[in-house]
Amino acid sequence: MKKTTYSTTFLLSTLTLSLFISACTMATPRFDKVAYEKAVSLKVDSIALMDKSIEPYMTHESEVKVLSLRLEKAYEYAKGKPKNQIITKQWLIINDPEKHQIGGFLKRWKEKETLSKLFVNEAKKTIADGFDQVIGLESGLIKAKNAE
Amino acid sequence: MKTFKEFDRFVELVEEGTKDLATNTLRGYKDEALADAKVFLESSKDDARRWSKLLLKGELTQEDYEWLILSKKDVVELQLLKDAGLAAVRIDRFKHALMNLVIDTAFDVFV
Numbered sequence: 436m437k438k439t440t441y442s443t444t445f446l447l448s449t450l451t452l453s454l455f456i457s458a459c460t461m462a463t464p465r466f467d468k469v470a471y472e473k474a475v476s477l478k479v480d481s482i483a484l485m486d487k488s489i490e491p492y493m494t495h496e497s498e499v500k501v502l503s504l505r506l507e508k509a510y511e512y513a514k515g516k517p518k519n520q521i522i523t524k525q526w527l528i529i530n531d532p533e534k535h536q537i538g539g540f541l542k543r544w545k546e547k548e549t550l551s552k553l554f555v556n557e558a559k560k561t562i563a564d565g566f567d568q569v570i571g572l573e574s575g576l577i578k579a580k581n582a583e
Numbered sequence: 584m585k586t587f588k589e590f591d592r593f594v595e596l597v598e599e600g601t602k603d604l605a606t607n608t609l610r611g612y613k614d615e616a617l618a619d620a621k622v623f624l625e626s627s628k629d630d631a632r633r634w635s636k637l638l639l640k641g642e643l644t645q646e647d648y649e650w651l652i653l654s655k656k657d658v659v660e661l662q663l664l665k666d667a668g669l670a671a672v673r674i675d676r677f678k679h680a681l682m683n684l685v686i687d688t689a690f691d692v693f694v
Contacts, residue, residue: 521668525661535654536661543650554647557634561654568661572668 467516471573473509478566480505481537485559488544489552499541506530506537525569536565593692600684604677612673616666623662627655 484502487495510526513519528534532542540558544550550558634651637643643651 521664521671525664528657528661528664535650535657539650539654551643551647553637553642554644554651557630557637557643557647557651558654560630561651561658564658565654565661568658568665572665575665575669575672 466576467573470509470512470516470522471570471577473512474566474569474573477502477505477509477537478563478570481566482559482563485537485540485555485562488540488550488555490549492545492548499544503538503541522569522572525572529565529569535561537562589692593688596688596692597685600688601681604680604684612670616670619666620662623659627659630655 480502484495484498487498492499506526507530510523510530513523513526516522529536530538532538540562631652634643634648638645638648
């Protein structure tokens with residue numbers, strides 16, 4: 436009888452501990468197909484628009500505005516997801532006009548009116564690398580989901 | 584006394600299981616992260632060398648050069664965030680598996 440009481444108490448303690456651990460396991464976001472596709476699509480479209488920056492900014496202003504809006508939406512989407520602070524910080528860097536990713540590139544294009552082909556080609560590589568860090572984290576969540 | 588032995592057995596089984604879990608879930612992460620960083624730093628050095636040459640030849644302006652270097656710095660920041668996110672994912676998987684281990688072992692030993 437005593438053993439049964441002891442075992443029951445211990446089992447309850449174990450379950451309580453497990454529930455606590457379970458609550459702590461939700462510290463990272465879950466895989467999100469939409470977020471992954473948004474990141475890939477924005478990378479491709481950003482690089483494609485960068486190619487046009489050897490031409491006058493005004494000629495492509497409407498395309499820049501469309502892309503900027505989509506980038507802003509991606510940031511807001513990430514920000515709105517619970518426990519998604521890391522990816523949200525990544526989007527902040529990518530979009531920030533004062534930084535040196537696509538947000539900063541578009542600002543520079545507007546300021547300079549046109550950019551040199553050589554600079555654009557080099558910038559395309561670093562900006563693609565930047566997007567790859569978001570895509571890499573999103574795809575890491577896919578691998579984690581598959582491993583569960 | 585028997586119940587204390589069961590408790591000891593429970594602790595022993597959870598300890599053994601935790602070691603296996605840690606090995607299987609977290610093993611290799613540090614090596615992967617370091618290898619990833621090494622590849623990135625090597626490619627960054629190559630880029631910086633190439634940009635310096637282009638600057639000296641006058642094919643890149645000083646402003647272009649600085650922008651590209653700062654862009655690389657932003658990529659490093661983005662990569663560190665990615666690494667932090669992936670490490671958190673691994674730790675989550677470990678915690679999840681640990682929770683299952685504790686419950687299964689408790690039922691095996693006490694029920």
